[in-house]
Amino acid sequence: MPDSVSAPLAPPRVRFAPSPTGFLHVGSARTFIFNWLYARHNHGTMVLRLDDTDVERNTEASARSIFDGLRWLALDWDEEYKQSERLALHRHQAEAIFAKGLAYRDFTPAHATDDDNSSAQGAWLFNPGMREMSREESDRRAASGEPFALRYRVPRGPDSGVARILHFVDGVYGAQSRPADEVEDFALLRSDGMPTYHLASCVDDADLRISHIIRGQDHLTNTYKHLLIFEALGAAAPQFAHLPLLVAPDGAKLSKRKHGPVVSVTTYRDAGFLPQAFVNFLCLLGWSPKNDREFLTLDELTDLFTLEGVNRSNAVVNFNEELPFDEKAVWLNAEHIRALPVDELSRRLEPFFEQAAFHPTPEKVAAVTPLIRERIKLLRDAVSAADFFFVSELAPYDPAELIPQKGDAAMALRVLETAQQVLAATNFDHDSLDAALRGAAAQLGLKAGQAFQPIRVAVCGRKNAPPLFETLVVLGRDTCLARIRQAEEKLAPLG
Numbered sequence: 001m002p003d004s005v006s007a008p009l010a011p012p013r014v015r016f017a018p019s020p021t022g023f024l025h026v027g028s029a030r031t032f033i034f035n036w037l038y039a040r041h042n043h044g045t046m047v048l049r050l051d052d053t054d055v056e057r058n059t060e061a062s063a064r065s066i067f068d069g070l071r072w073l074a075l076d077w078d079e080e081y082k083q084s085e086r087l088a089l090h091r092h093q094a095e096a097i098f099a100k101g102l103a104y105r106d107f108t109p110a111h112a113t114d115d116d117n118s119s120a121q122g123a124w125l126f127n128p129g130m131r132e133m134s135r136e137e138s139d140r141r142a143a144s145g146e147p148f149a150l151r152y153r154v155p156r157g158p159d160s161g162v163a164r165i166l167h168f169v170d171g172v173y174g175a176q177s178r179p180a181d182e183v184e185d186f187a188l189l190r191s192d193g194m195p196t197y198h199l200a201s202c203v204d205d206a207d208l209r210i211s212h213i214i215r216g217q218d219h220l221t222n223t224y225k226h227l228l229i230f231e232a233l234g235a236a237a238p239q240f241a242h243l244p245l246l247v248a249p250d251g252a253k254l255s256k257r258k259h260g261p262v263v264s265v266t267t268y269r270d271a272g273f274l275p276q277a278f279v280n281f282l283c284l285l286g287w288s289p290k291n292d293r294e295f296l297t298l299d300e301l302t303d304l305f306t307l308e309g310v311n312r313s314n315a316v317v318n319f320n321e322e323l324p325f326d327e328k329a330v331w332l333n334a335e336h337i338r339a340l341p342v343d344e345l346s347r348r349l350e351p352f353f354e355q356a357a358f359h360p361t362p363e364k365v366a367a368v369t370p371l372i373r374e375r376i377k378l379l380r381d382a383v384s385a386a387d388f389f390f391v392s393e394l395a396p397y398d399p400a401e402l403i404p405q406k407g408d409a410a411m412a413l414r415v416l417e418t419a420q421q422v423l424a425a426t427n428f429d430h431d432s433l434d435a436a437l438r439g440a441a442a443q444l445g446l447k448a449g450q451a452f453q454p455i456r457v458a459v460c461g462r463k464n465a466p467p468l469f470e471t472l473v474v475l476g477r478d479t480c481l482a483r484i485r486q487a488e489e490k491l492a493p494l495g
């Protein structure tokens with residue numbers, strides 16, 4: 001791999017160029033993140049460019065949803081452009097390329113609106129009738145108002161007697177080459193006068209002085225066309241680095257139609273991923289740090305990121321019917337949750353509690369957060385882990401849960417009776433409750449674990465709950481006593 005790709009001499013200028021045709025795809029988010037890391041690692045500039053020239057497919061709503069996703073990632077950019085505001089430049093450059101004889105008008109209606117003709121029509125490379133039309137005839141037909149697309153005149157062996165080989169060194173996939181003869185005469189302007197992706201992208205990349213194009217592997221073969229455009233513009237081609245595709249466990253490229261919401265960034269946000277965990281996870285899809293660590297903060301990622309660390313093989317996002325998210329993503333999220341200062345975590349949890357209609361005060365959330373943070377993997381898990389702190393009525397639970405191991409209903413009732421007396425008389429702080437309840441258990445001749453189970457189930461409505469004394473303190477004396485009385489009523493029929 002050439003050094004120049006990963007160690008630029010001048011600070012690099014990179015761009016993320018989404019087309020607002022849907023939502024922010026996880027693969028696009030990873031492209032954004034890798035560009036961002038490359039820029040920040042090398043003290044360069046991050047450009048955001050909305051590739052919105054496809055008026056039929058672009059929508060405002062989609063642009064908004066892409067920005068929503070990007071803002072959630074909380075990675076900034078330095079410059080922002082919209083291609084639709086730069087159409088005059090695209091057309092001007094297309095005309096300049098035409099004036100140099102490097103493009104020709106194509107009046108063929110069937111092809112007139114195609115961006116390129118490489119696909120469905122098989123081996124279509126160019127239409128000689130158009131490519132070889134005299135300038136006079138072309139000018140005459142254009143002057144008569146006949147619509148035309150402008151096509152690049154790709155250099156062909158038969159024209160010059162020498163077959164030209166196009167080549168470049170990709171920062172990830174290494175040396176690439178292809179005979180120009182195999183590249184079709186792609187469109188620069190469509191017959192409606194709009195620039196194609198190829199033209200607009202290269203004109204803007206040249207004009208914005210983009211030094212490194214880091215994008216999905218699905219654009220690798222477009223690069224040959226782009227090299228020709230840069231050449232026609234008289235601009236030096238940037239360095240290219242293509243990123244391996246993200247695929248589903250079945251090997252298919254991740255798509256919303258096939259794989260559903262797991263391909264959309266906002267799904268992760270709404271499920272309660274922390275952006276830093278999601279960024280960490282995406283980085284490990286197709287990139288490995290030299291130190292082989294997996295849990296990495298943004299600073300560490302920025303420090304470690306190089307294009308040499310990007311692999312060539314497709315990266316699998318693992319999910320299935322039972323596991324809607326990749327287990328590594330979930331594990332990383334739990335780690336990042338634990339690494340977060342409590343006040344920040346509680347701020348992050350608030351919207352999830354709001355959404356569950358608990359409406360707790362920020363103070364209450366701050367008190368609950370340290371009790372549940374080891375118990376949640378996704379932020380939304382906090383709703384089920386902490387609901388009993390916020391509801392006025394516990395959800396129904398099986399009264400049998402109140403009965404301790406090797407015990408019976410009578411024992412549970414004795415514990416609850418004693419607990420009421422203790423809780424009514426003890427200072428409501430952790431240490432006082434700890435001493436008083438342990439003392440009471442001993443007096444009843446029970447082990448602490450046995451005695452605490454009925455109390456825990458009575459106040460939380462479940463066995464699996466945060467540490468008891470802290471929980472009692474946060475719930476407060478009145479709630480605890482009321483819930484213990486209700487538990488006694490539930491137990492009475494079993495006693």
Ligand code: GLU
Pocket residue numbers: 017018019051201214215216219
């Ligand atoms: N707008 C293009 C896309 O979303 C950008 C590709 C590129 O980076 O050149 O695929």
